Amino acid sequence: MKGLDMPQNIKGAKLNLGYPSRRSGLALLSLVALGLAGLPAPATAQSRNATDDPVAAVAQYSGADRQAFLETGARREGRLVVFSSTGDPAITQIVTAFKAKYPFLEVSVPCCLNSPTDVTTRAMAEMRSGRSSIGVIETFVSGLNALRQLKFLTTYSTPNSKLQIPEATDRDGYYIASRSNMRGLAINTKAVSPTEAPKSWQDLLDPKWRGRITIAGGEAATGLIAYLQDNQGKDYLEKFAAQKPRLVQVTARALAEMLLSGEVEISPTITRAHIAGAIEKGAPVAFVPISPVVSISTALALPAKSPSPHAAMLFIDFVTSQEGQQIYVKSGFESLSPAFMKQEDAQLKFVFPESDPGYPRRSNDLADLATRLFHSQ
Numbered sequence: 001m002k003g004l005d006m007p008q009n010i011k012g013a014k015l016n017l018g019y020p021s022r023r024s025g026l027a028l029l030s031l032v033a034l035g036l037a038g039l040p041a042p043a044t045a046q047s048r049n050a051t052d053d054p055v056a057a058v059a060q061y062s063g064a065d066r067q068a069f070l071e072t073g074a075r076r077e078g079r080l081v082v083f084s085s086t087g088d089p090a091i092t093q094i095v096t097a098f099k100a101k102y103p104f105l106e107v108s109v110p111c112c113l114n115s116p117t118d119v120t121t122r123a124m125a126e127m128r129s130g131r132s133s134i135g136v137i138e139t140f141v142s143g144l145n146a147l148r149q150l151k152f153l154t155t156y157s158t159p160n161s162k163l164q165i166p167e168a169t170d171r172d173g174y175y176i177a178s179r180s181n182m183r184g185l186a187i188n189t190k191a192v193s194p195t196e197a198p199k200s201w202q203d204l205l206d207p208k209w210r211g212r213i214t215i216a217g218g219e220a221a222t223g224l225i226a227y228l229q230d231n232q233g234k235d236y237l238e239k240f241a242a243q244k245p246r247l248v249q250v251t252a253r254a255l256a257e258m259l260l261s262g263e264v265e266i267s268p269t270i271t272r273a274h275i276a277g278a279i280e281k282g283a284p285v286a287f288v289p290i291s292p293v294v295s296i297s298t299a300l301a302l303p304a305k306s307p308s309p310h311a312a313m314l315f316i317d318f319v320t321s322q323e324g325q326q327i328y329v330k331s332g333f334e335s336l337s338p339a340f341m342k343q344e345d346a347q348l349k350f351v352f353p354e355s356d357p358g359y360p361r362r363s364n365d366l367a368d369l370a371t372r373l374f375h376s377q
Contacts, residue, residue: 058309059156059302066159070317071102073310079106080311083123084138085116086179086298090331097327098318105311116140116298120147127152127303136312137301138178138319142219142354142363144301148174149360154304156313160320167350168297168336172357175299178319179333182345183220183252183296184289186270188262197266197288201232204268204290210243212265214258215374217249219296219354220269222366225373226353227294229366237373247374259285268294273332292349297336 061069074080084091095107113119120143126132127147137144137153147153155173168177187197191212198204204213215221228237248255256274258264260283272287279285300316302309318324325335338346353359 053154053304055302055304055306055309056154058313059154062157062159070310070314074102074308074314075104077308077311078104080108080135080308080315081133082107082109082136082138082315083113083119083134084109085113085119085140086138090328090333093327093331094319094324097323098315101318102311102314105314107315116143119143123147123152123303124150127305132303132305133307134303135306135308136315137303138298140219140354141175141177141297141299141352142359144175144299145354145357146360147301148357152304153301154306156302156316158313158317158320160317163320163322163325163339164336165338165341165350167352167355168299170299170355175301176316176320177297177299177336178324179328180295180297180336180350182272182289182293182334182350183223183269184272184287184293185266185268186256186259186272186275186285186287187266188259188264189284189286190262191265194286194288197286198290201228201236201290205236205239205243209266211246213243213245214255214264214267215245215247215370216252216255216267216269217247217370218251218367220252220255221247221370221374222363223294223296223353224269225366225370226356226359226362227292227351229369230353231292231351241373245374247370247376249376273334276332289348291347292351295350295352296354297352 058070058073063069082095086094091109095109099105099107110122113122116139119137119139123134123137124147126134127150137147144153153174157173158176161169161176164177170176185198187194198206198209215224225237228240248258250258252269252271253274255264255267256270259267259270259275260278262284268290270287272289275283275285275287279287300319302312302316306312322337322339325337325340329335329340335341336350
């Protein structure tokens, strides 16, 4: 991993909005399974003893002088390495605004972290080596849960958790969402009128949808299967499979393009951001999410051996603040802070299957189940 901790020339960073390719999504599932092989089943989180662990002491500090405490420590550290799957322009804007607030810090984002898989793979390699330079990590929750089960992360506390919906914060304190990709039901309005579109998961079982539903592969499919299996039940899953949904092994973005072209009539695995621009231009598509909405989130985590925990906590606080969230929203991402959510979204319930600590262990089985149940192409 030579050169892993070298600063990135942010202005020259490759455009990447953080959405996984099919290869990336499937690679992450395989990576997680490989990384966790032979490990015991995950236990509930156990707080590190702050008196024995300096990183945990910083991560959990909640005194009235917390801001001054973190800034003083960050000045001593002087440097922060951010492992993030968020691409330009958003990560450039985040880092620039953060450095303007804390000019005494040198902040670098290693090059070539072009997907959640890249972040998780390289983080695992660094952390296994025992010579990690990573101060803070931002990537898909599925990857963070893999690192968590390998005991590479520690819990932390930030006052900004109260600014987010409850589902945005890990119940054990290992991460807080920095942004979200709402993934839900969308239709091609030339084939399905908005008034005709399903309004509930039960509506998708109507015989008129038989053979007309399309599902993206990779993590979109495994997330959907996990939700249906755990929340709608085995009977529903069998009835849904009887609708003959078509499983296409393409990215969620590619599936959105198929929806726009009319090749897809209806799909519960469309990422809203992928069609938002087209909708504004009058394209014949509509996003009509069914509640609960099965979504994915990108979150922030603190390495258990972070060399710069004070600076890392300042970064986490900044990204989850209203200033940080506004940067992400302006870059086209979605926030889980009610202050930045659309009015119609505030009425929805969200579920994040990947937030289950056991999800990484199930991922390959879920992918196999999707292939068996759905008509794969």
